[in-house]
Amino acid sequence: MPMEPHYSHANYGLSHVFRTGPGFECTGLSIFGYFTPLMTILGGIVDLNLARNHPWLGLRFRSGSHWDEHQVEIALRLEAYSRSIKELEAGITGTLTDYTTEEGPLEAAANPVHRLTTSGTRITGHILQTKMVVAYSTYFLHTLHILLNGKWDPISLLDGDDLWISSQAFVAATGHAVSAAEALSNILEYDPDASFMPFFFGIYLLQGSFLMLLIADKLQGEAGPSVVKACETIVRAHEACVVTLNTEYQRNFRKVMRSALAQVTGRLTENASEAQSRRRKVLALYRWTSDGTGLAL
Known part of the structure; x- marks a missing residue:
């Protein structure tokens, strides 16, 4: 486990409290403020995942509470990060008030156009950046919950040999998968071309989409409107990611998700078993197993 963070006051006349060591909360709009934690x-x-799946050490503790x-400790850190995102979002209101009260009523009445173009532009830019950071951070947060509670390998996920789909962990991961899709809607609203952080976003989008693919694959024609909407958002x-940063794994998964969505909505034009077999063949390229390659193709 990492060492506990150490707090110290600066000696340069500043009132801020600086923290050394790794942090687990969102502290600002920079990539170091929201992404590094x-x-x-x-x-x-x-x-944790590597330890649990260790060939002999993992088995030794698998039956215990270790x-x-x-x-649980990691889940608490994720909860702390979630609270920090909400605090960051709540700060938009304060920022808006600060900007709109910069000029008194006399100055505003004397030059309303200047106030509108100057203060209005600054307010819009700051709020938009904050909303994008909150949307992306929320999606990453739910994806980490999925990784914490779920299975990483797409083929093992679809096979379900260990009956994980009937466990409480699956229920928890499914809730976060739906919430992740809702966060994706916000991302597409504030950043339609997904260009805010293209080099980092793609892999989390892929890993966070596997579980929704499983749900669509299992439910097929019985999937509800929320599942269909989530699948459409993922597609x-x-x-959007393919247009901004064209990567092979995203093009492949888009086809896989489109096929599953067509099956869910009853618009599949080919044999269902053949479509499922083709999807599994594509997903096998990205297995997180000892003989798999992940995305290192």
């Missing part, structure tokens, strides 16, 4: 938490999730306690997000 998530990567710190992701490191813990990766360590890994469960570790998972649109992948299409």
